[in-house]
Amino acid sequence: MGERGVMPTEAPLAGRPGRIGLVVAVCGVLFVAANVFWVWYLGRQPTNLTEQRVRYMWQQVYEMDAAPNWLIVGDSSARHGIDLETWRAATGETVVQAGTVADWLLVDNAWMLEEAISQGHAPEKVLMMSVYDQLHRELAVPVMAQAPFDVSVQNPYGLRVPLTVGERWELALLRYVPLYTRHESVQEAVPELLTNLGPALASAEIERPSLYAERRANPRFVAWDLQQHQRFVRANTFKVNPLNERAMARIIALVEAHDIQLYVAASPVYEELAADEAYQAYFADVEAWWRAVDTSSDHVHYLAGQQRFSAAQMTNADHTTAAGAQVFTRALVGQLAASG
Numbered sequence: 001m002g003e004r005g006v007m008p009t010e011a012p013l014a015g016r017p018g019r020i021g022l023v024v025a026v027c028g029v030l031f032v033a034a035n036v037f038w039v040w041y042l043g044r045q046p047t048n049l050t051e052q053r054v055r056y057m058w059q060q061v062y063e064m065d066a067a068p069n070w071l072i073v074g075d076s077s078a079r080h081g082i083d084l085e086t087w088r089a090a091t092g093e094t095v096v097q098a099g100t101v102a103d104w105l106l107v108d109n110a111w112m113l114e115e116a117i118s119q120g121h122a123p124e125k126v127l128m129m130s131v132y133d134q135l136h137r138e139l140a141v142p143v144m145a146q147a148p149f150d151v152s153v154q155n156p157y158g159l160r161v162p163l164t165v166g167e168r169w170e171l172a173l174l175r176y177v178p179l180y181t182r183h184e185s186v187q188e189a190v191p192e193l194l195t196n197l198g199p200a201l202a203s204a205e206i207e208r209p210s211l212y213a214e215r216r217a218n219p220r221f222v223a224w225d226l227q228q229h230q231r232f233v234r235a236n237t238f239k240v241n242p243l244n245e246r247a248m249a250r251i252i253a254l255v256e257a258h259d260i261q262l263y264v265a266a267s268p269v270y271e272e273l274a275a276d277e278a279y280q281a282y283f284a285d286v287e288a289w290w291r292a293v294d295t296s297s298d299h300v301h302y303l304a305g306q307q308r309f310s311a312a313q314m315t316n317a318d319h320t321t322a323a324g325a326q327v328f329t330r331a332l333v334g335q336l337a338a339s340g
Helices: 017-044 049-062 076-081 084-091 107-118 132-136 165-176 183-195 197-202 219-235 242-257 277-296 322-339
Strands: 070-074 095-097 125-130 261-266 300-303
Touching: 017 183, 049 076, 049 095, 049 107, 070 076, 070 107, 076 125, 076 322, 084 095, 084 322, 107 242, 132 277, 219 277, 242 261, 242 277, 261 277, 261 322, 277 300, 300 322
Parallel strands: 070 095, 070 125, 125 261, 261 300
Antiparallel strands: none
C-alpha cells in the first residue's frame, strides 16, 4: 500500500502580537479619522435634501443680526406656502423664514424661538404653520440627527426630549459614524468632493436650497397623496403627542415672558381632501385643540380655517406651487391683519 498523500498547506506568516496590535490600531485611527472628516463635511455640505433644508433654516436663525418683525416657524408647508417677497411687499415688515419639516413636531419651533431670544433678537410676532397631522406624529431618532447640535448631550434649550439608552446609541451612530449609518450621503458627496475639492472644503455655509421642491404643479402626485391622507383620517382618531403638548407649553411660556404675539395657521390644503367628510371631522378636532390653546393665553391667536387649492396649484396635498404660494400669502396676510 502506498503512502497516504499529504495535502499542501500554506505556511503561516510569522507574526508578533505587537505588530498585529499596531495594524489594528492604525485601522482604528483611519476609521475614526474618516468618520470625523465626514461628520465635519456633511455638517457643512449635507447631501440629503431634507437635512440640507433643516440645517439651512437653522442657519437663518443663528445668523439673524437684528430682531425681525416676524419669525415664521413650522414645517415644509410653511416653507412652500409662504412667499417671502409677497409677504414683505404686503406687510412692509421684516421676516425670517425658518420652517423645517413636520416630523420635527413643535419641538424645533420652541428651540428656534428660544435661540432667537437668547441672541437678543426676539421677534415681535411669530407665525407657526404646519400640517393638520403634525400633532399626532412621533419624533423619530433619524429626524433628531438632522439638528445642528447633538440633541442628547448638547441641547442648550429649556425643552428636553426624553431618550432611551437605545435611542441615544442610535443617535450617536447617526451623528458620529456616517460611514456606517449614512453611507448613501457619503457616496453622493464623493464625486463632488473629488471634482471640486477646493471650493467644497473652503465653503463654510450650507448651500441655499430651493424653497420649492417643484415649481410646476404635480396633479398625479397630489391624487396619490390625497389617498394617503384619506386612509390616515379613516384609520386614526385625533390625538396629541405629549411631546407636542410640552413643546407648546414651552412656546407659550416664551411668548408670554417676552411679550411676543404668536399666530397659528393651518397649511394650505387640496380642495378634494378638504371636502372629504372624514378629513373634515378630523380637522374639526384639530381646530378644537388649537382654539383651547388660543383661549389659554392672550399671546396666542389661532387663525381658523384652511385655504383650499386645486391640483393645478399644488405639488402634494398640502404644498402649493410658487404661484399658489403668492395667492396663499396674500390671503394669509389679510387674515392676520383682520385678526388684529
